[in-house]
Amino acid sequence: MPRFVTHLESALDGTRLSADEPQTLHKDRPLWVRYDLDAVRQAVTRDDLAERPPMMWRYRELLPPRDERSIVSLGEQMTPILRCRRLAHRFGLENLFIKDESRLPTGSFKSRGLAMAITMAGEFGIRRVAIPTAGNAGGAMAAYAARAGLEAFVFMPADTPIINRYECRLAGARTFLVNGLITDCGRIVREGKEPLGWFDMSTLKEPYRIEGKKTMGLELAEQFGWKLPDVIVYPTGGGTGLIGMWKAFEELAELGWLEDTRRPRMVAVQSEGCAPIVRAFEAGERFAQPFADAQTIASGIRVPAAVGDFMILDAVRASHGRAVAVEEARLRYWMALGTASEGIAICPETAACLGAVEKLAAEGWIGREERVVVFNTGAAQKYPEAMAIDLPQIDKNAPLDWELIARG
């Protein structure tokens, strides 16, 4: 398995760092993984890919592992892109698609990033890892760490959805509830590096999670016949997914694999309850101020301060996209609308994206015929608190009331 990584590069000032040892941040800001794309172009063609198993690892020339045998996998299948006719009609659109990432191991797209990060930790001989999490990243890290036989520590806000709390522990991670936000959990992981000697797997502090998330963009391009959609609508917390996809499109363009040069307009979606990126976008700033009193049931996007804020904002602006905040109080409504319209179990984060599509289509910013892709980043089933509803009861001893049953 030849490897095409040349070095790591500071996203802030372009400083080169070695890819042969574990790295985290440079001047407190994230790193890009860089490849010799000319060599990749010589080594593989678009058509070669079609022969390979339908897994995220099929893009191996554009991924960092050195040795195929070190890959830690739970079966990361390519996820389907589902055309959504009913939802499209509802929003006055014709070409609306959902890429359903909820099918991935541990029920969210976090498995793409953590499969990669744990694989790379293994290659570097790291034995102990720790992560601050809004929920799904912890669940994914715990699972891949278990798979690889690494020791895992997970720190999450005390009000994280209950499934996330339990799944980490079930997978054997030492799991802790913190009476604060993900930023408070991040501080604990930072301070624990010395006394406990773990590697910090935080979003974007670990450079390889982006490369895992990048496979969403590679897959999307391949599945759309190397013609990218017009608009991508993505729920944005730490931003790895949005940043990773944008990086994928740049690399594909440089390889000459894309059918045309137009890139999708990237829409970063947040809830009004936690919208630091939207505020910075609207203020024309490159760095975001921390968002006070962050609150949203869409726990995956409850990230009041993102270390890669400027990378998100750069990508959104370069793409002529938007950062949009939607009403927190309507998230449950969009979750139910999406799931009942299409049968796809929509997570609260993606519910926010449906709200953004509704808004942008109504404004005319998304044209009727444009191809729009929304990412369903997690499974609704991981959010029992957000799904909870009182169901009508039937007394088995009473006469059945068919009119009542017909109404549901």
Ligand SMILES: *Cc1c(COP(=O)(O)O)cnc(C)c1O
């Ligand atoms: C983590 C998460 C997000 C946010 O993803 P980023 O790439 O960190 O911005 C969105 N949705 C779900 C379900 C998540 O778990």
